[in-house]
Amino acid sequence: xxxxxxxxxxxxxxxxxxxxxxxxxxxxxxxxxxxxxxxxxxxxxxxxxxxxxxxxxxxxxxxxxxxxxxxxxxxxxxxxxxxxxxxxxxxxxxxxxxxxxxxxxxxxxxxxxxxxxxxxxxxxxxxxxxxxxxxxxxxxxxxxxxxxxxxxxxxxxxxxxxxxxxxxxxxxxxxxxxxxxxxxxxxxxxxxxxxxxxxxxxxxxxxxxxxxxxxxxxxxxxxxxxxxxxxxxxxxxxxxxxxxxx
Amino acid sequence: xxxxxxxxxxxxxxxxxxxxxxxxxxxxxxxxxxxxxxxxxxxxxxxxxxxxxxxxxxxxxxxxxxxxxxxxxxxxxxxxxxxxxxxxxxxxxxxxxxxxxxxxxxxxxxxxxxxxxxxxxxxxxxxxxxxxxxxxxxxxxxxxxxxxxxxxxxxxxxxxxxxxxxxxxxxxxxxxxxxxxxxxxxxxxxxxxxxxxxxxxxxxxxxxxxxxxxxxxxxxxxxxxxxxxxxxxxxxxxxxxxxxxx
DNA sequence: CTATCCGCTTGACGTAGATCAAGAACTCCA
DNA sequence: TGGAGTTCTTGATCTACGTCAAGCGGATAG
Numbered sequence: 162x163x164x165x166x167x168x169x170x171x172x173x174x175x176x177x178x179x180x181x182x183x184x185x186x187x188x189x190x191x192x193x194x195x196x197x198x199x200x201x202x203x204x205x206x207x208x209x210x211x212x213x214x215x216x217x218x219x220x221x222x223x224x225x226x227x228x229x230x231x232x233x234x235x236x237x238x239x240x241x242x243x244x245x246x247x248x249x250x251x252x253x254x255x256x257x258x259x260x261x262x263x264x265x266x267x268x269x270x271x272x273x274x275x276x277x278x279x280x281x282x283x284x285x286x287x288x289x290x291x292x293x294x295x296x297x298x299x300x301x302x303x304x305x306x307x308x309x310x311x312x313x314x315x316x317x318x319x320x321x322x323x324x325x326x327x328x329x330x331x332x333x334x335x336x337x338x339x340x341x342x343x344x345x346x347x348x349x350x351x352x353x354x355x356x357x358x359x360x361x362x363x364x365x366x367x368x369x370x371x372x373x374x375x376x377x378x379x380x381x382x383x384x385x386x387x388x389x390x391x392x393x394x395x396x397x398x399x400x401x402x403x404x405x406x407x
Numbered sequence: 408x409x410x411x412x413x414x415x416x417x418x419x420x421x422x423x424x425x426x427x428x429x430x431x432x433x434x435x436x437x438x439x440x441x442x443x444x445x446x447x448x449x450x451x452x453x454x455x456x457x458x459x460x461x462x463x464x465x466x467x468x469x470x471x472x473x474x475x476x477x478x479x480x481x482x483x484x485x486x487x488x489x490x491x492x493x494x495x496x497x498x499x500x501x502x503x504x505x506x507x508x509x510x511x512x513x514x515x516x517x518x519x520x521x522x523x524x525x526x527x528x529x530x531x532x533x534x535x536x537x538x539x540x541x542x543x544x545x546x547x548x549x550x551x552x553x554x555x556x557x558x559x560x561x562x563x564x565x566x567x568x569x570x571x572x573x574x575x576x577x578x579x580x581x582x583x584x585x586x587x588x589x590x591x592x593x594x595x596x597x598x599x600x601x602x603x604x605x606x607x608x609x610x611x612x613x614x615x616x617x618x619x620x621x622x623x624x625x626x627x628x629x630x631x632x633x634x635x636x637x638x639x640x641x642x643x644x645x646x647x648x649x650x651x652x653x
Numbered sequence: 654c655t656a657t658c659c660g661c662t663t664g665a666c667g668t669a670g671a672t673c674a675a676g677a678a679c680t681c682c683a
Numbered sequence: 684t685g686g687a688g689t690t691c692t693t694g695a696t697c698t699a700c701g702t703c704a705a706g707c708g709g710a711t712a713g
Contacts, residue, residue, distance in 0.1 A: 239564055241564075241649075243649075243651045245568070245651075247564050247567060249563060249564065250560075260553060260556070261553055261556050261557050261560065262553070263550060263552075263553035264549075264550040264551070264552070264553030264554035264556075264557060265553070265554065269560070296539075302549070303548070303549065303552065304509060304510040305510065306510070306552040306556060307506060307508070307509035307510030307511070307552060308510035308511065309556055310507050310510075310552060310555055310556045311507050311510065311511065311515045313560055313563060314485070314495050314496075314507065314515065314516070314559055316563050317559060317562050317563050317566055318485055318487075318493050318495065320563055320566035320567050320610060321493060321566050321607070321608075321609070321610030322493055322610065325699075355660070355661090356660070356661060356662095357660080357661095361567070362567075364566060364567030364568065365700080366700075366701055366702080367662095368661095368662080368663085368700090368701075368702080369699090369700060369701075371661060371662055371663080372662080372663080372700095374661095374662090375662070387709085403487075403488065403489075405489040405491075570669075570670090571669075571670065601691090602690070602691060602692095603690080611670075611671090612671060612672080613691080613692095614670085614671075614672080614673095614691095614692080614693085615669090615670055615671075617691060617692055617693080618692080618693080620691095620692090621692070633678090633679075633690080
């Protein structure tokens with residue numbers, strides 16, 4: 162996004178510790194007492210900021226670390242053998258990704274930056290070692306995985322049962338919640354995904370997504386220019402997202 | 408299934424221990440040394456056999472235990488507020504379910520027996536306590552969750568991108584693998600789900616599922632009477648399940 | 654300032670799968 | 684042994700969304 166730039170900015174945030182990170186109440190440290198956060202800090206690797214489209218890990222690569230988003234946004238996508246890419250998820254600041262590699266010891270998707278982003282890497286074996294001493298951390302990882310599983314189940318239900326309009330409405334509601342969690346506006350924000358990516362994530366075509374956006378904004382539920390969403394009326398989207406399939 | 412019966416049979420298997428269970432190489436004990444299995448055994452509750460449609464837990468109930476299937480089959484389904492039921496998963500002998508409740512401390516779906524079934528209950532806090540002493544068990548649970556997450560992601564991709572025929576083919580391949588894992592025939596088995604349940608699980612209608620079954624069996628890929636599948640040619644289903652969406 | 658590209662929108666048309674409707678086969682029970 | 688309730692199949696029709704095709708506006712480059 163941003164202009165040209167040799168400098169990618171935010172070098173200040175590069176040096177941030179978990180203790181001082183404004184996201185520590187959302188992210189892994191939330192499981193820890195103040196004095197234990199230091200120990201997590203020791204193993205967290207704060208990476209060089211990434212440019213748009215830079216990859217964090219690739220599908221099939223050996224699993225080594227889990228990651229957290231500090232700034233920007235990251236998508237996970239799955240490439241099937243005909244070269245078709247499917248967006249299976251995306252992650253906003255404070256969210257953890259890469260945990261789907263724990264079981265198979267291989268990443269099952271490719272993670273890449275959706276925009277300029279800063280991420281934290283947590284080498285898994287060190288994290289696991291820490292878990293021995295800090296049961297809270299262990300519990301938290303378990304809870305994280307379990308909640309991701311539930312979300313993925315809900316995504317499946319969305320794809321299995323809901324119309325295009327319902328999927329798009331649910332997508333916007335979900336985004337809104339996740340921005341709110343970060344103390345950001347829940348009614349005005351940038352879409353982290355392109356139309357193509359949204360379509361892929363929701364199991365639709367780009368044309369359908371575009372038409373649904375047009376229709377909903379014509380109904381006055383929000384205004385949308387490119388990725389710039391404004392005045393989103395979540396309470397009016399809610400009934401659309403739920404609606405009886407009768 | 409079976410005839411009338413006051414006795415639900417398999418009372419012998421009721422007394423089985425994990426050590427002697429024929430599924431112990433698939434199920435939780437696989438993570439353990441022989442002499443540690445006894446400790447797992449201590450906390451496992453071998454429940455009364457369940458009849459078809461009996462519930463194990465209900466959506467929204469407080470999370471207490473995780474479960475494993477010993478015989479029979481179990482489905483997990485999600486009820487949305489219009490009363491529509493969606494089948495989100497099903498579990499065969501040796502498989503563990505209920506772990507999606509760990510994060511929220513509430514079950515997010517209802518689990519019920521698809522047929523006469525025997526299940527093992529593992530109270531989660533005792534299990535968790537055991538995990539402190541048996542790191543292998545802890546790792547295994549983590550791996551289990553992570554692999555379930557991957558499978559759920561794959562299910563989402565199936566729903567997002569694949570045609571009715573591809574979904575049904577993938578479903579049969581999946582079943583075949585899971586029966587094989589149990590040392591059962593991978594080409595001849597009973598479908599654990601009704602047409603209605605299969606349709607719900609695959610995001611289709613019952614009519615479409617039925618038509619696809621007819622079409623595929625007319626092509627000689629298998630024979631199917633009601634739930635009785637025979638001579639299933641997995642290697643011919645594979646190309647159908649994958650096929651280019653071009 | 655004009656050209657090319659890319660992301661997005663919009664319209665016209667086609668189709669896979671949904672819906673509606675009927676009937677066949679199997680199950681359960683009297 | 685037969686009738687009522689399931690579950691599954693099959694056909695005829697409808698429709699939401701996909702496909703194809705054109706055009707627009709904003710961004711970057713020459």
